[in-house]
Amino acid sequence: MSTADSVKVFGPATVANVSCGFDILGFALDEPGDIVTAHKTDSSGLSFSCLQAKALGIPVDSELNTASAPAAKLLKDLGYRGGVHLELQKNMPIGSGLGSSAASAAAALVAVNRLLDSPLSREELVPYAVEAERIACGAAHADNVAPAIVGGFVLIRSSDPLDIVSLPCPENLHCSVVHPHIVLETRHSRDILKKSIPLRSAVTQWGNTAALVAALFMNDLQLLGRSLQDVVIEPERSQILPGFEKARSAALGCGALGFGISGSGPSLFALSESEAIANLAASKITEVFQDLRIQSEAFVGRVNAEGAKIVEDQH
Numbered sequence: 588m589s590t591a592d593s594v595k596v597f598g599p600a601t602v603a604n605v606s607c608g609f610d611i612l613g614f615a616l617d618e619p620g621d622i623v624t625a626h627k628t629d630s631s632g633l634s635f636s637c638l639q640a641k642a643l644g645i646p647v648d649s650e651l652n653t654a655s656a657p658a659a660k661l662l663k664d665l666g667y668r669g670g671v672h673l674e675l676q677k678n679m680p681i682g683s684g685l686g687s688s689a690a691s692a693a694a695a696l697v698a699v700n701r702l703l704d705s706p707l708s709r710e711e712l713v714p715y716a717v718e719a720e721r722i723a724c725g726a727a728h729a730d731n732v733a734p735a736i737v738g739g740f741v742l743i744r745s746s747d748p749l750d751i752v753s754l755p756c757p758e759n760l761h762c763s764v765v766h767p768h769i770v771l772e773t774r775h776s777r778d779i780l781k782k783s784i785p786l787r788s789a790v791t792q793w794g795n796t797a798a799l800v801a802a803l804f805m806n807d808l809q810l811l812g813r814s815l816q817d818v819v820i821e822p823e824r825s826q827i828l829p830g831f832e833k834a835r836s837a838a839l840g841c842g843a844l845g846f847g848i849s850g851s852g853p854s855l856f857a858l859s860e861s862e863a864i865a866n867l868a869a870s871k872i873t874e875v876f877q878d879l880r881i882q883s884e885a886f887v888g889r890v891n892a893e894g895a896k897i898v899e900d901q902h
């Protein structure tokens with residue numbers, strides 16, 4: 588097998604939680620995303636650069652950056668003694684609820700693994716990225732990193748030990764994501780959550796989560812729509828999200844199956860049964876932010892089944 592000397596990988600944005608599945612459900616998008624290029628060097632150890640780091644306020648210290656830190660651990664575990672340089676092109680907004688740190692981690696891990704001729708499977712890379720989430724927000728949740736690496740819709744049965752299940756995705760399911768230009772740190776949106784929940788809420792949430800998984804297997808979009816309800820996290824987080832209720836009414840009013848907070852917010856997402864409805868939902872949510880004089884950007888597309896994509900592989 589030949590060894591690649593330079594590999595460039597796109598790490599995708601992800602929608603985590605998917606309303607009722609706090610920390611246990613997520614899916615990958617086709618855009619936006621970060622790009623990591625890994626190439627072999629003549630020195631030893633890992634070096635790291637990111638042109639946008641200073642402007643974005645993200646760490647360049649390779650032990651703290653969510654691209655380089657998991658890559659360094661992977662190289663160490665693989666016993667690689669040569670040199671590798673990682674260059675992160677940080678395209679994703681920080682604190683957006685779109686899995687920015689996960690996108691960097693996924694791209695870096697897939698690039699380094701490919702550079703060494705893929706000794707690990709995609710699934711085996713996920714625990715490395717989970718540790719990167721711990722660095723980024725203090726909590727080792729896998730609902731962004733798992734779909735960013737393996738693609739599609741993913742269920743996290745357990746984070747420790749990690750046990751992830753890839754779920755099927757209805758072909759005509761389309762997602763609209765709108766990112767208002769407000770920064771909300773995941774660490775903060777986790778800190779505001781109550782640490783216990785009423786049994787009644789837990790029962791409702793379990794019903795919805797189980798039904799959402801069933802809907803994906805049964806290709807039942809109406810059931811999927813009924814299941815996209817979060818009675819645990821959303822009531823708390825929506826309090827700090829401007830325009831949330833209006834955006835929900837706008838999305839559901841134009842026919843979206845369901846609506847919710849993407850990850851820890853402030854981005855919002857809707858799922859729809861056609862591209863036309865998904866486009867309409869995106870523009871209606873965007874109008875809500877326009878009325879609030881908040882700039883935003885929208886992304887519409889299918890679920891990204893592939894996850895992180897190798898875009899260049901030079902031998």
Ligand code: HSE
Nearest residue numbers: 603610728773850851
């Ligand atoms: N499940 C995590 C949370 C996702 O909601 O805090 C963070 O993007």
